[in-house]
Amino acid sequence: MATVDVDLPHVKDEEHHHHGPAKGLGRWLYTTNHKDIGSMYLIFSLCMFMIGGAMALVIRAELFQPGLQLVEPNFFNQMTTMHGLIMVFGAVMPAFVGMANWMIPMQIGAPDMALPRMNNWSFWILPFAFLILLSSLFMPGGAPNFGWTFYAPLSTTYAPESVTFFIFAVHIMGASSIMGSINIIATVLNMRAPGMTLMKMPLFVWTWLITAFLLIAVMPVLAGVVTMMLMYIHFGTSFFNAAGGGDPVLFQHVFWFFGHPEVYIMILPAFGIISEIIPTFARKRLFGYASMVYAVASIALLSFVVWAHHMFTVGMPLVGEVFFMFATMLIAVPTGVKVFNWVATMFRGSMTFETPMLFALAFVVLFTLGGFSGLMLAIAPADFQYHDTYFVVAHFHYVLVPGAIFSLMAGTYYWLPKWTGHQLNETMGKVHFWLSFVGVNITFFPMHFVGLAGMPRRIPDYALQFADFNSMASVGAFIFGVSQLLFIYNIVQNVRAGQKATDQVWEGAHGLEWTVPSPAPYHTFSTPPKVD
Amino acid sequence: MTKAITLAMSLFAAPAWADWQINMNEGVTALSREIFDLHMLIFWICVAIGVAVFGVMFYSIFKFRKSKGAVAEHWHENTTVEIVWTVIPSIILIAMAVPATATLMDMYDTSEADVDIQVTGYQWKWRYQYLDEGIDFFSNLSTPREEITNVSLKNPNYLLEVDNPLVIPANKKVRFLITANDVIHSWWVPHFAVKKDAIPGFINESWVRVEEPGVYRGQCTELCGKDHGFMPVVVEVKSEADYAKWVADQKAMKLAMAGESSRQFSMDELVAKGEGVYNAACVGCHQPNGQGIPGAFPAITGSTIATGAIDKHVDIIVNGKTGTAMQAFKEQLSAVDIAAVVTYQRNALGNSVGDLVQPSVIQK
């Protein structure tokens, strides 16, 4: 990001017309303030993270030993399905939207989001979506049990009754995401402070701009595919049923046309956060800013032509396999560029290792490991051995947990002092980091081994040869799970009390958000700053 | 209580399972070894890249720390370097893509096979039909319920054992025609590096040429409902002579079965036989005690079908029930099995209707 020099007279102006937040519950229900909405998104996603995490622990507890101990296979399938849906749509995506709400206006010198009322809407429909989804657990026949990828016909002809509620929940989530994305694009394109050219924008803003375009392109396709399911279930159209001239494989094509960009939707903003944090704590400007932007854009574009690498075993013709293999491997190039740039930023810097930096460094290493296994998965012939095994589970958890989730934790610790006005308790932050780091690796690393040895995913019970590593993974999962209570504790403590944070907070921090006081006042940049 | 004790016992037994396999199976076919080599090649390339990247990263972390007095430099761009680290990975990728494509082409070999077997996925079992030999059977999980529920100790092939394994000859090209009856399944034998989705209404193919006789085990790898984890694949590879003998035996057995179904059975015979059939074919949905799963699968105990007219009862087992998970069992079970399981359901699991049906009257 370009260094930003700002005139600051207007910060004082705020005090003249400071009308703070309304009082009581009404403040949260009717708010159009980007900071309030950002906070609500973040709190909501944290709740979902804990619920989804609890489901993961049910899964890991059942898998601690071979044999059926705690839950029935059908309930186990409901847990894997709900865990996936809640983590993807309830935890990771809203958390990034929350960060975008808080930080994008402050990073580009805008007073608020471009469409504040829609912003309120896009948040408030979200809890209802998840209320509907979670309530399906208590319906006769149980919650959706067909995996978060809900392949037809398991999710249509053979689905439990609750599938209709699942479909409505997905529609609402989709509407929320699309509204959020429209808002972000409008904000970034129209509300930047004078002088804040596109190529001066912080990378977090850039990655979110591109992500928002991805969301607008693919969330409607997801809505389309669930609508087709709805039409099948209630009106008997047969898009995915061979009996009526449809094809179950078509479902997978349409789903992954959404699904693969979705994967990048969950990781691009993470790239942005990491690209903010590393320069701050290396006290050196981000290496190759322009190439970072181009890399993100090319990853986003490539994401539209690689979807069928999730389907190497469905029986594609040779040319199809070869095309999707090559296209997928190509993604390694821009992703590699990003990792090289982060490392080059650290090289000959002046590094310190506060909590956000620790999470960011762990992100770089562990996300790259996930990238390596992703590259292996891209090799079509080898994928016949990896596909739908725990190797895949290990791969996507490496890119999503120490990837997306760690970046969210890094971002939270990084910006928390700006939000609350209190310095971080470094000791507690570091304890949380190290427990999470150890827990994550004990949980997910052994999954590579059982996957390669032949353990399929989504099974409630397994052959004895997989027992040892599964016990290990379960122990790790509980370490990781329990240590997240510390995350909540750290946040709550920081909100309640702490040393007064300076405006800049971190010694090496640059950018508009660090020019406003800590905590950031309710209204910032009512008069746009001037960026040189 | 007994459950708790066996659970505790199985905890102690844990070390006996110790099998810390961390890598892919090399397999027993030329193709599986080719894939294994490819896998190792990519793995080592990744390791090399990892060592280089993380090497620089950790060097920076130790060398350029503020506490050691490092002062940040000001450069933040270098076009040459950036081009280099875009081009080099591209070259490495091409180096990976070449052998990968070659292996892929080997997999798509469409030359004529010696044996063709249709593999059909059902919830939750496999059906194997030998096209030219007229052999046709189902392959169910044979692990006893007690092992799954931790009542008894688990045998070494726990969850990887079936009643009727697929039998194929060694050193012959065997072609699998893979499809499904209900939802999508996926047929996987790791040692053959054969994994193909079984898609209802559509047919896929894969093939194998195994050099050594032996028993190879795999599983269904596409989530297919409740008992997805309980539909293993077991393949017995026999020498050519043994295979020929097995085929002859199967044909002889089929004739014997036909004779059996015209015999008169006693109630005790049918109930005893029916219990075995029930535990293989029905227990997954209707549960060991016949109580079903409320909201999903109906109970047998006290059901209007199992206590009503016997021909209706037979009909629903033979032809299934449209629009539900109840399959037509006429292909899966012999007349004797159907008669036995009907009689069993009517006179056990809490029912006591007192009538029976003879195999000879089962209309298939």
Added chain:
Amino acid sequence: MAQQDQKQTKRLALRLATAAVAMFGFGFALVPLYDVFCDITGLNGKNFSQGPTVSAVSVDTSRTVKVQFVTVNPADMPWDFRPSVRSMRVFPGEDKQTTFYAKNPTAQWMVAQAVPSVTPAEAAPYLHKVNCFCFDRQPLEAGADTQMPLLFFVDPQLPKHISTITLSYALYDLTDSQKVTTASQIDDKGQVSL
């Protein structure tokens, strides 16, 4: 500036919303697009040939192709359904006829539809069905049986490396024809039979 910006923002938001709606439509457009794509490439072994579209071609007697027939009864389809012959050797270009046996063992009148699939998928565009029972729905009275004809030939253009073609039929119960009418109306692609 605020006025101007507001207007601009509204316009942009509207455009983005339109894009989202268009993408929703695109999701549905993927259905016919997929069929066209499958038809061209034989992807997924879909076999679309409908009736005598290709006129007689010269017979290539230099090689034979093994054509196998297999049948699948999907869940809850009670009919007996099997090919009369398991496989036959044909010269590419040569017209061949075979039959499939079907029996409705139930006590009620039923209608079925056979859905074809070909493997290897690459061969799908080269298997031409001149006349096939799968072109139409097949009704059967309770307890009745029938031999259903299939007249086909293999295109001489079939790539040389393919020596075996498997034609599979899945037989679906369409007695509840209400369901079917709606289906063929909704994804009306001119495919009368499917």
